Amino acid sequence: MTTLYSRIPSTDRLLRDEAFATLLTLFGHNRVTQVLHQLQDEAREQIRQQQTLPDWCDAWASETKKRLEQCSTSALRPVFNLSGTVLHTNLGRAVQPQAAVDAVAAVMGSATTLEYDLDGAGRGHRDRALADLLCQLTGAEDACIVNNNAAAVLLMLASTAAGREVVVSRGELVEIGGAFRVPDVMRQAGCELHEVGTTNRTHAKDYRQAINDNTALLMKVHTSNYHIDGFTAAVDEAELVTLAEAAGLPVIVDLGSGSLVDLSRYGLPKEPMPQTLIAAGVSLVSFSGDKLLGGPQAGIIVGKKALIAQLQQHPLKRALRADKMTLAALEATLRLYLHPETLPQRLPTLRYLTRPEPEIREQARRLCVALSARYSEFDLRVEACLSQIGSGSLPVDRLPGAAVTFTPRDGSGRRLEALAAQWRTLPQPVIGRIYDGRLWLDCRCLDDESRLLEMLLK
Numbered sequence: 001m002t003t004l005y006s007r008i009p010s011t012d013r014l015l016r017d018e019a020f021a022t023l024l025t026l027f028g029h030n031r032v033t034q035v036l037h038q039l040q041d042e043a044r045e046q047i048r049q050q051q052t053l054p055d056w057c058d059a060w061a062s063e064t065k066k067r068l069e070q071c072s073t074s075a076l077r078p079v080f081n082l083s084g085t086v087l088h089t090n091l092g093r094a095v096q097p098q099a100a101v102d103a104v105a106a107v108m109g110s111a112t113t114l115e116y117d118l119d120g121a122g123r124g125h126r127d128r129a130l131a132d133l134l135c136q137l138t139g140a141e142d143a144c145i146v147n148n149n150a151a152a153v154l155l156m157l158a159s160t161a162a163g164r165e166v167v168v169s170r171g172e173l174v175e176i177g178g179a180f181r182v183p184d185v186m187r188q189a190g191c192e193l194h195e196v197g198t199t200n201r202t203h204a205k206d207y208r209q210a211i212n213d214n215t216a217l218l219m220k221v222h223t224s225n226y227h228i229d230g231f232t233a234a235v236d237e238a239e240l241v242t243l244a245e246a247a248g249l250p251v252i253v254d255l256g257s258g259s260l261v262d263l264s265r266y267g268l269p270k271e272p273m274p275q276t277l278i279a280a281g282v283s284l285v286s287f288s289g290d291k292l293l294g295g296p297q298a299g300i301i302v303g304k305k306a307l308i309a310q311l312q313q314h315p316l317k318r319a320l321r322a323d324k325m326t327l328a329a330l331e332a333t334l335r336l337y338l339h340p341e342t343l344p345q346r347l348p349t350l351r352y353l354t355r356p357e358p359e360i361r362e363q364a365r366r367l368c369v370a371l372s373a374r375y376s377e378f379d380l381r382v383e384a385c386l387s388q389i390g391s392g393s394l395p396v397d398r399l400p401g402a403a404v405t406f407t408p409r410d411g412s413g414r415r416l417e418a419l420a421a422q423w424r425t426l427p428q429p430v431i432g433r434i435y436d437g438r439l440w441l442d443c444r445c446l447d448d449e450s451r452l453l454e455m456l457l458k
């Protein structure tokens, strides 16, 4: 055993080795010695437990290189989203349009006109360019951009209703997931929630009776992630605006997803649009940048000039503002909306949502043929499936598509888990969904078929 220990070379001796010279240049002295110490510890441990040396003990340099490379792979990695959920929050929601990718690259490596007015050489407003575009698209008077829609709701409430009451229907006290619950955000913003109506029915008179001297505004929250059916009643925005105006109060709406185009023109279920609410006279409307809009994570607020000015001047705006990369990506995304005819080709989110079922099925069929031999322990089939939009958008609507399914021939659930785990370790991991004894690869969001095959045939 002592002889085995003596076969572990010293750090100094190893570092003098020619093979380590490149590693030292590439990774630096600290990291290389750190890994070497770790390897030496592992070798000693194996001798102690098994009285053998690890296999790599005749190739210290290549093992060190392998370990260093493993640690250098980024934690944020591109994956194949074949989960069947188009806007998957854990997978980063919307895939950005190429125009946004290019715009971000352009502003990242250079000084930009973020808050600089080229005409007057004065200090511009960082949301200015985007606000003009948003006004054009929604008919609003002005706009404000923050980090995400949760931030947008917080900022709207804090700057227009702190210390006062906000009237909301009991049917709209939504939890979006994670820590976003309307009553909690209300408290954080320093407002007092005044609930009206019941879970299933709220009427105009409920709002009217709630209004008092301390009321700041009436609020509506789009119940984006659930659906109540049956004996229901809600007051629509136009009616709410009429009754709020009679009391001299603003109406604000948290729209959640919010689509800037009428999705029914692409054969998709209708989702409320900010421009409709602005036309109905709503004072402020907020929505997400990375849900149905298909852009970067951002919170967009459009509405009346005076109220937006109040938001822009609030100290929270400084804390919640978006950076130049987000603004660049959002501007590029919004520009695509100026040309709605080409939107399904140029906006990945809409492209995935509108892909014809036969095209997806054909793709699944090609994959099934190409993969069958390699995965002989599984029964591969093309099966119909229903994709989800995700991120709480259009919760009850499912899109018919197709998937390649992998059923273990021996019916073993462990084998299924092992397959899913193996695909997660690929250079570009493949994320499917285990359901009903099978692993499903929903092809709806698959762009790069040959890269996927390269991964799965490894």
Ligand SMILES: *Cc1c(COP(=O)(O)O)cnc(C)c1O
Residues within 6 Å of the ligand: 148, 149, 150, 151, 153, 174, 176, 180, 221, 222, 223, 224, 225, 254, 255, 256, 257, 287, 288, 289, 298, 299, 391, 392
């Ligand atoms: C998604 C959603 C939010 C939160 O938006 P983020 O952009 O994820 O912060 C808030 N309200 C509603 C109604 C939503 O659907």
